Amino acid sequence: MALDTxxxxxxxxxxxQPFAELGLKPDEYARIKEILGRRPTSSELAxxxxxxxxxCSYKSSKVHLKQFGDKAVxxxxxxxxxxxxxxxxxxxxxxxxTFKIESHNHPSFVEPYQGAAxxxxxxxxxxxxxxxxxxxxxxxxxxxxxxxxxxRRVLPGIIAGxxxxxxxxxLPNIGGEVVFDETYLGNPLVNALCIGVMKHSDIKLxxxxxxxxxxxxxxxxxxxxxxxxxxxxxxxxxESTGPAKRPAVQVGDPFVEKVLIExxxxxxxxxxxxxxxxxxxxxxxxxxxELASGGSGGMKVELDRVPLRDATxxxxxxxxxxxxxRMCAIVEPSxxxxxxxICKKWDVTVTVIGEVTDGDRLEITWxxxxxxxxxxxxxxxxxxxxxxxxxxxxxxxRVNAEVITVKLPESAEEIKAAVLKLAAAPNLADKSWVTDQxxxxxxxxxxxxxxxxSGMVRIDEKTHLGVAVATDANANWSYxxxxxxxxxxxxxxxxxxxxxxxxxxxxxxxxxxxxPEDPGVxxxxxxxxxxxxxxxxxxxxxxxxGNVSFYNQTGSVAILPTPVIGVLGVIDDVRTRxxxxxxxxxLELYLLGETQNDIAGSEWAYLxxxxxxxxxxxxxxxxxxLIDLLVTGNKEKLFVAAHDLSQGGLSATLTEMVLRHGIxxxxxxxxxxxxxxxxxxxxxxxxxxxxxxxxxxxLAAKENIVMTKIGNTGGDSLIVNGAKIALSELRKAHTExxxxxxx
Amino acid sequence: xxxxxVTFPGTLDDRDxxxxxxxxxxxxxxxxxxxxDLKGVDAVVLPGGFSYGDYLRCGAISRFAPVMEKIIDAxxxxxxxxxxxxxxxxxxxxxxxxxxxxxxxALHFLCRDQKLTIExxxxxxxxxxxxxxxxxxxxxxxxxxxxxxxxxxxxxxxEGRIVARYLxxxxxxxxxxxxxxxxxxxxVVGLMPHPEHAINVLxxxxxxxLGFFTSVLKAMVK
Numbered sequence: 001m002a003l004d005t006x007x008x009x010x011x012x013x014x015x016x017q018p019f020a021e022l023g024l025k026p027d028e029y030a031r032i033k034e035i036l037g038r039r040p041t042s043s044e045l046a047x048x049x050x051x052x053x054x055x056c057s058y059k060s061s062k063v064h065l066k067q068f069g070d071k072a073v074x075x076x077x078x079x080x081x082x083x084x085x086x087x088x089x090x091x092x093x094x095x096x097x098t099f100k101i102e103s104h105n106h107p108s109f110v111e112p113y114q115g116a117a118x119x120x121x122x123x124x125x126x127x128x129x130x131x132x133x134x135x136x137x138x139x140x141x142x143x144x145x146x147x148x149x150x151x152r153r154v155l156p157g158i159i160a161g162x163x164x165x166x167x168x169x170x171l172p173n174i175g176g177e178v179v180f181d182e183t184y185l186g187n188p189l190v191n192a193l194c195i196g197v198m199k200h201s202d203i204k205l206x207x208x209x210x211x212x213x214x215x216x217x218x219x220x221x222x223x224x225x226x227x228x229x230x231x232x233x234x235x236x237x238x239e240s241t242g243p244a245k246r247p248a249v250q251v252g253d254p255f256v257e258k259v260l261i262e263x264x265x266x267x268x269x270x271x272x273x274x275x276x277x278x279x280x281x282x283x284x285x286x287x288x289x290e291l292a293s294g295g296s297g298g299m300k301v302e303l304d305r306v307p308l309r310d311a312t313x314x315x316x317x318x319x320x321x322x323x324x325x326r327m328c329a330i331v332e333p334s335x336x337x338x339x340x341x342i343c344k345k346w347d348v349t350v351t352v353i354g355e356v357t358d359g360d361r362l363e364i365t366w367x368x369x370x371x372x373x374x375x376x377x378x379x380x381x382x383x384x385x386x387x388x389x390x391x392x393x394x395x396x397x398r399v400n401a402e403v404i405t406v407k408l409p410e411s412a413e414e415i416k417a418a419v420l421k422l423a424a425a426p427n428l429a430d431k432s433w434v435t436d437q438x439x440x441x442x443x444x445x446x447x448x449x450x451x452x453x454s455g456m457v458r459i460d461e462k463t464h465l466g467v468a469v470a471t472d473a474n475a476n477w478s479y480x481x482x483x484x485x486x487x488x489x490x491x492x493x494x495x496x497x498x499x500x501x502x503x504x505x506x507x508x509x510x511x512x513x514x515x516p517e518d519p520g521v522x523x524x525x526x527x528x529x530x531x532x533x534x535x536x537x538x539x540x541x542x543x544x545x546g547n548v549s550f551y552n553q554t555g556s557v558a559i560l561p562t563p564v565i566g567v568l569g570v571i572d573d574v575r576t577r578x579x580x581x582x583x584x585x586x587l588e589l590y591l592l593g594e595t596q597n598d599i600a601g602s603e604w605a606y607l608x609x610x611x612x613x614x615x616x617x618x619x620x621x622x623x624x625x626l627i628d629l630l631v632t633g634n635k636e637k638l639f640v641a642a643h644d645l646s647q648g649g650l651s652a653t654l655t656e657m658v659l660r661h662g663i664x665x666x667x668x669x670x671x672x673x674x675x676x677x678x679x680x681x682x683x684x685x686x687x688x689x690x691x692x693x694x695x696x697x698x699l700a701a702k703e704n705i706v707m708t709k710i711g712n713t714g715g716d717s718l719i720v721n722g723a724k725i726a727l728s729e730l731r732k733a734h735t736e737x738x739x740x741x742x743x
Numbered sequence: 744x745x746x747x748x749v750t751f752p753g754t755l756d757d758r759d760x761x762x763x764x765x766x767x768x769x770x771x772x773x774x775x776x777x778x779x780d781l782k783g784v785d786a787v788v789l790p791g792g793f794s795y796g797d798y799l800r801c802g803a804i805s806r807f808a809p810v811m812e813k814i815i816d817a818x819x820x821x822x823x824x825x826x827x828x829x830x831x832x833x834x835x836x837x838x839x840x841x842x843x844x845x846x847x848x849a850l851h852f853l854c855r856d857q858k859l860t861i862e863x864x865x866x867x868x869x870x871x872x873x874x875x876x877x878x879x880x881x882x883x884x885x886x887x888x889x890x891x892x893x894x895x896x897x898x899x900x901x902e903g904r905i906v907a908r909y910l911x912x913x914x915x916x917x918x919x920x921x922x923x924x925x926x927x928x929x930x931v932v933g934l935m936p937h938p939e940h941a942i943n944v945l946x947x948x949x950x951x952x953l954g955f956f957t958s959v960l961k962a963m964v965k
Contacts, residue, residue, distance in 0.1 A: 156851075160851060160852075163851075163852050164852070167852055167883075167885075168753070168755075168793050168796075169755075170755030170756075170792065253796070254793075254796075255752075255753050255793055255795070255796030255797075255798070256796075258752070258753055258755075258793070259752045259753070262752070345777075346752060347752065432855075435854075436853055436854050436855050437851050437852045437853070437854070438852075438854060439852075439854050439883045440854060441759075441854070441881045441883060441937065441940040441946075441947070442755050442756060442759070442791075442883075442940075443758065443759065444758065444759040444762055444939070444940060444946050444947075445946060446946060447945065447946065458945075458946070461762075574945070575945060
């Protein structure tokens with residue numbers, strides 16, 4: 001096929017173009033023609049198709065995500081908000097922290113190792129692009145049933161991919177989630193979170209300003225991998241002489257990314273860039289159109305200058321390629337020599353591919369012929385917006401009306417069996433088999449990592465300032481009530497920050513759902529967004545950004561609605577954090593918060609095949625008072641340990657606490673079955689020195705939080721109302737699940 | 744006292760090694776892989792990481808780096824050199840130490856707090872420990888299984904050149920549970936676990952790792 005230039009698009013307006021194969025709807029194609037006043041060239045069509053894909057344009061979610069702006073919290077802490085590569089938050093002492101979660105769900109099902117690896121790589125580049133040094137990663141993961149054959153294919157590959165890439169970048173992995181549910185079989189969720197730190201003055205934005213400034217592409221060469229990663233490319237439509245079908249999953253090279261990070265940080269430190277953008281989804285199409293839109297709009301690019309791994313790539317393929325480990329910078333001509341020098345030091349391939357112009361069009365040439373001539377905003381920001389139909393699905397009222405009939409433990413024998421069953425359940429079992437494949441020590445600043453409630457890293461070695469991050473989702477509750485489910489996940493993540501004594505500061509999210517074309521799924525999504533926006537407003541926490549992943553469904557079966565909420569908190573002195581467990585006998589154990597009959601959506605109900613009933617209603621005012629209590633109590637040094645209650649209830653929390661340091665506990669509970677198993681939100685177990693009990697009582701009274709003494713620490717067993725479980729037996733149950741399944 | 748810390752493009756634990764050197768009371772000097780210059784240092788640490796990506800055998804390319812030529816000469820002249828993890832792999836590839844590190848027997852990366860016994864306290868890097876002392880420092884690698892032929896193994900054993908051995912469950916299938924070895928002279932030590940990540944209990948499992956860095960200070964004062 002001959003090169004399709006702007007001139008040939010004008011002279012030959014009526015050829016049939018493969019817009020449908022590229023995922024564009026007829027009206028979208030018509031709109032492109034209207035914008036351009038002619039048919040698009042094949043390169044323009046490629047650009048619009050990837051940039052207007054669901055993944056890049058948020059066309060189904062935009063109308064709902066608007067709420068995060070409409071209900072925005074007034075705060076000075078937010079230095080950069082939604083819309084840039086990642087939000088940036090002021091954490092004090094002149095430091096700014098950026099953090100974001102992204103999904104890499106579909107690629108990770110097709111090719112688990114590379115899918116997960118490049119998911120980590122992509123989010124790390126987003127953080128780097130803000131001018132920050134990446135300092136830690138986390139990875140909330142969800143899989144089909146633990147014993148399903150396909151989970152054995154997918155899980156080890158994904159874990160190895162997350163580890164293989166992150167370990168090689170020198171980023172400590174400080175936490176995440178591993179959750180199993182039938183609905184994720186065929187739709188595993190790989191969400192990756194990265195945290196970065198910089199000084200306020202070092203924040204970088206994606207903008208191409210200043211006519212005459214150079215457009216510089218650096219990092220890996222461009223290859224055929226990842227074409228169609230965000231859109232569908234029928235390769236026979238384009239260059240018929242080129243290599244046939246290429247893998248749609250990108251292939252990562254973490255060593256190149258590591259070098260790219262160090263090289264970029266050195267470039268940033270010398271203030272050599274005006275604007276910067278990483279190449280992720282939609283590759284060069286995205287980077288050039290977003291950079292141009294961020295400035296005055298004018299940019300010229302000579303596409304034939306892009307260094308290639310595969311010389312047979314067509315211009316369309318180069319524009320769509322999602323080859324990893326590439327960055328695009330805008331550099332003033334006076335600084336280009338130093339920029340090139342630093343790239344040379346790190347052996348990074350670097351090429352000037354164009355320049356910023358004073359016009360308002362993005363013009364791309366191929367060996368001198370004009371093949372793209374578009375207003376860049378129409379590509380990057382003015383894609384289609386859909387107000388998709390939504391309808392409350394029939395299942396909601398039906399399952400909400402179900403009465404949970406599962407038997408709760410009463411006798412000593414039943415209590416022991418229940419504690420052991422929960423300790424060994426795949427969703428609650430020890431995750432060391434997973435986390436031992438991740439480097440948690442590198443960079444030397446890790447204060448907390450899995451199995452702590454949150455990950456915590458020190459960001460200043462002298463002042464001991466640190467940040468904590470937790471991610472949570474409770475898809476069982478979101479299934480029963482997506483509005484409350486999102487709020488409850490937010491509350492849980494914030495609580496997980498506060499148990500250590502850190503103050504919650506900002507929120508990010510990764511919203512994983514089924515098909516937006518299903519009105520029921522769209523309703524789940526809309527309700528989740530509404531819940532999260534309302535919740536953030538009520539808790540005074542700004543949303544700094546996020547990611548939406550739709551189409552996580554196989555046939556008509558969608559995943560459970562899974563809004564993963566990440567909360568970032570700050571702690572003034574990491575040395576004073578409250579640990580999750582106690583290391584000595586003779587302490588008093590208190591349960592903070594009230595236990596209700598919240599068996600619906602619990603792990604216990606799930607283990608007994610029941611997933612109906614009503615989700616709890618979030619009481620965020622009470623959650624905020626509990627957070628205040630935890631942060632104040634930490635400052636006043638009241639706690640020896642504090643640990644959140646969530647999935648698995650008090651049983652899981654006590655199991656994790658006694659096993660951490662091998663110090664047992666004896667507790668006596670009223671209404672033991674419910675108290676042990678219920679998953680009522682807003683609860684924490686604290687261990688205190690008996691001398692501090694009055695101070696704790698006063699604080700709890702002040703914050704109006706119900707407090708119940710449940711027992712004492714010590715011994716080599718966990719004893720619940722007389723049911724004695726030796727720590728060795730409990731440890732065996734808790735730790736052997738994963739090695740048995742995946743060892 | 745100046746201790747050089749080498750940075751290859753894919754080195755990851757260089758800042759941690761420099762921090763440990765500082766905590767022990769010496770000053771850390773950054774050495775760049777492409778410069779054949781030791782900048783007058785008294786000892787060298789080769790930290791962990793993935794040197795040049797290690798897509799070939801770990802450390803196979805690094806041994807040819809300009810800085811390594813100088814380090815090989817200096818080591819042969821008696822300068823204390825500690826290779827940690829990837830650094831150990833580089834020292835083996837450079838033939839400053841015998842044997843090789845291969846993939847862990849479980850075939851995946853393993854990060855855990857590892858118990859070791861110190862078996863030789865006469866090297867430049869272990870004199871702060873007592874014979875048989877048990878310590879806990881992080882182990883984190885994918886290719887940490889120490890292998891060598893029988894003859895080398897019996898020489899290492901009979902000459903007391905096993906510096907540290909894993910205690911408890913075998914983490915990676917190393918011969919005779921070897922975690923670290925030294926050369927005949929005792930100035931070059933290779934260690935698979937990471938002492939630089941155990942210099943205080945805030946960020947590490949213990950402060951046991953500091954002993955390696957205080958040891959070399961004593962060796963240099965001598």
